[in-house]
Amino acid sequence: MSFLFRLVSILNVVAKYRLGEFLRGKPGGTAIRLLLLPFSMLWLFSKLRFESKEVRLKLALEELGPIYIKLGQLLSTRRDFLDPLLADELASLQDNVPPFKTPPIESIVLKALNIDSAQVFSHLDAEPFASASVAQVYAATLHSGEEVVIKIVRPGIEKLVKSDIKILKWLAKLIENHTDVGKRLRPIEIINDYELVILEELNLQSEAANTSELKRNFEDSLELYVPKIYWDYVSRGTMVMEKIDGIPVSDIPLLKAHKINLQKLAETGVNIFFTQVFEHNFFHADMHPGNIFVAKHSPENPQYIAIDCAIIGSLTDSDQDYLAKNLLAMLRRDYRRVAQLHVACGWVPSDTKVHEFESAIRTVCEPIFEKPLKEISFANLLLELFRTAGRFKMEVQPSLVLLQKTLLNIEGLGRQLYPDLDLWETALPFLERWQAKRLSPLTLLSKIRDNLPELVEMLPEIPQLVIDAAAQQKQLSNINSTLKSEMLARSALALRSRRRSRITGTALLALALISTIPSANQLLNSIPLVSLGLAVSGLYLLCFRP
Numbered sequence: 001m002s003f004l005f006r007l008v009s010i011l012n013v014v015a016k017y018r019l020g021e022f023l024r025g026k027p028g029g030t031a032i033r034l035l036l037l038p039f040s041m042l043w044l045f046s047k048l049r050f051e052s053k054e055v056r057l058k059l060a061l062e063e064l065g066p067i068y069i070k071l072g073q074l075l076s077t078r079r080d081f082l083d084p085l086l087a088d089e090l091a092s093l094q095d096n097v098p099p100f101k102t103p104p105i106e107s108i109v110l111k112a113l114n115i116d117s118a119q120v121f122s123h124l125d126a127e128p129f130a131s132a133s134v135a136q137v138y139a140a141t142l143h144s145g146e147e148v149v150i151k152i153v154r155p156g157i158e159k160l161v162k163s164d165i166k167i168l169k170w171l172a173k174l175i176e177n178h179t180d181v182g183k184r185l186r187p188i189e190i191i192n193d194y195e196l197v198i199l200e201e202l203n204l205q206s207e208a209a210n211t212s213e214l215k216r217n218f219e220d221s222l223e224l225y226v227p228k229i230y231w232d233y234v235s236r237g238t239m240v241m242e243k244i245d246g247i248p249v250s251d252i253p254l255l256k257a258h259k260i261n262l263q264k265l266a267e268t269g270v271n272i273f274f275t276q277v278f279e280h281n282f283f284h285a286d287m288h289p290g291n292i293f294v295a296k297h298s299p300e301n302p303q304y305i306a307i308d309c310a311i312i313g314s315l316t317d318s319d320q321d322y323l324a325k326n327l328l329a330m331l332r333r334d335y336r337r338v339a340q341l342h343v344a345c346g347w348v349p350s351d352t353k354v355h356e357f358e359s360a361i362r363t364v365c366e367p368i369f370e371k372p373l374k375e376i377s378f379a380n381l382l383l384e385l386f387r388t389a390g391r392f393k394m395e396v397q398p399s400l401v402l403l404q405k406t407l408l409n410i411e412g413l414g415r416q417l418y419p420d421l422d423l424w425e426t427a428l429p430f431l432e433r434w435q436a437k438r439l440s441p442l443t444l445l446s447k448i449r450d451n452l453p454e455l456v457e458m459l460p461e462i463p464q465l466v467i468d469a470a471a472q473q474k475q476l477s478n479i480n481s482t483l484k485s486e487m488l489a490r491s492a493l494a495l496r497s498r499r500r501s502r503i504t505g506t507a508l509l510a511l512a513l514i515s516t517i518p519s520a521n522q523l524l525n526s527i528p529l530v531s532l533g534l535a536v537s538g539l540y541l542l543c544f545r546p
Contacts, residue, residue, distance in 0.1 A: 007167055010064065015039030016046065017060040017467045020265045021053050033176070041436045055090040061093060062456055066133030066157075069093050070201075071194055073283035080246035099131040100154055105138050120233060124150075134201055141241065147243040148230065151204060158202050165195050201310040204239040210309035211241065217280045223268050225295060246293030246305045249413060257294055265294065265302045270426045272304060273410045277403065280435045281320055285313035285402040287409045313402035318345060321438075323403075328431050330381065331424065333369060335362045338385075357392055364388050378412060 014020070018040070020033040048056060061072040066525060075082065076090035108119040121140045126244045127135040134157055138150045158450055172187035202207055210227045215226035219544035225244075233240035247254050255262065276283035282308055283292075293305040315323065322345035339358040348357065363383045382404060386394070412423045 001084065002163065003166065005524060006163060007170075010167060010171075011375040012039045012042070013060050013063055016043045017021050017048055017056040018043075018053070019057060019060060022057070032174070052085075054086045055435055057086065058089045058093060061090075065160075065164075067161055069133055069166070070198060075190070099136050103271070105117045105152065108155070109150070110236065112152075112235040113233055121148075127177050128152075136197070137206075140240075148240050150233075151207075151239045151241070153202055153204060154238040161198055161202065163263065165198075168194075197311060200212055205234055205236050207308070208234045208239050208241075209309075210312045213282060214284060214306065214309055214312075217276070217282060222298075222301060222303060223275075224272050224306060226309075227307055241307075242473075244293060247302075248289065249292040249294055249304070250289035250416070252417070255294060255417075257301045260294060260302050261300050263418045263421075264300065265304075266421045267426055268302065269304065269410055269414050269417075270272055270421075270423055271430065273406065274427065274434075275429045277315070278320065278324060278430070281314050283313050283403070283406060284309055284311075285309040285406050287413075289413060292413070311402070312405065315400075315403070320399070322347075323400075324431055324508050325435060326385075327382075327427065328435065330365065330385070330510065331428050331431070333365070333533075335365065342389060342392075342394070348394045352392050357389075360388050360391065361385065382407065385523070396541040399488075441477075 015036045016039070020036050020040070023032055024163050048059070051059070058072065060069040072090045072093045076087050076093070080353060082090075082240070105128075106117045106128065109115070109120075109124075113120075120142065122143050122145075123141040127138045129139050130137045133150050140148050140150050142148055168191045169188070172191045176187050208231070211226060214227050214377075217230070218224045218226060227242035227244050230240040230242075249255075252262075255265070273283070273287075286308060288305070291306065291308040293307070295303040295305055297303070322341050326338055326341050329335075329341065335358045336354070338361050339352075339354045340356065343350060343352050343354060365381065366383070368381055386400075387402065411421075411423055414423065
């Protein structure tokens, strides 16, 4: 019954904000709009009808609650499928969720950590200082004097998430099977990806592990600082971490008041992104302004502070390699190379006509490259490339979608800090250095060194492996010889069989002829000697030669 009640509630909100308009003229759209008709009558004179459909969708997701807000944010990353106005509206969704009041933080800590909060904290705020869609955060002080924050997952949210995911999967299947836009957007795949992302966000042990890994990757870095995790006080629904003291990266006036070098800050952000993607292959995939702060020290060489590492992205070695090569080829305007790489790495089907794909890429990229470099959006260029490749049946992998989303965030943030940011100027040297390093003999030696223990362990087994391989080769040769002999024997047998058939046929023919002649003497007397000799020779050749 709860499923049905929640479904009715969702349909009412969909009707209230007239979201059926998105399906106007689409196959299956009429049937869905008829389903919504009873609810639509309740909102016939609502003032919301004067808002644009993009705004109405955003408002509907906000009313449906935090799960749908998160979904809207995820959808906003699929700019390769969405109208730009819709993508912009969805990207503007903010987590502005009222905090929960009960149960009190002390009882949550006791239940999660099986310890009285007074034994751990000398001070613990009763009210949260921040509240988001799936969690809220409290300030506290350990008995050691260290200032920390406690992140708590909203009670009961996992049950709500799973309930809503069931409904979303049902709706996604309905839309994908009955509308053209559904077939292009692939909502079933999006909801499946979303389920993994949102359930991972509810597990603060996973977020704590991601935070620790990111901290190790940037240990002693002057560009990025990641707060410490207190593992003794981490559970699935609770996490304690170091409290940071930084300026929100979106607060430009405050950054200027602290004399932060904004150009250097923007360029450092780009460098951090490429370092995470190509050096560490472990990148923070939720780098919106609310998760990024700037340290107050060293304003001429500013340092970022990153929090909320629930969503982390990584690429396969092949995707990482081909992505770098694709970006380099695009920077050099080598469209043929871009097309060939897409086919080689399997991003588009192997039967794709390279010259047609090259032409499509050139048509998209050339107008962009005619602009000054600082006016070219690196992220939007990648977006257009994905959109163009989509016409050639390219299926964008979830890891690439996360990468695209992160790049959009980074570039947008960089341009906000320093409007003249030339991301290309920063990206090209980095990618060229990365490629040179990958091809370096030292890198090859390093890989050999890393694999040396495994190679050493295999050394005692190599002689036996060689003997086994030789024995197997010999067995294969014997089997091959046996098969050849059998094939020859069968061929000879078949040949003899054909000969016998011919002999029998010839003998029967001869008997038939002889039976028409009164006697053998008459036969011999009636056939010339030369003709008889030729007949015997022909019979021999027919019967005993191949």
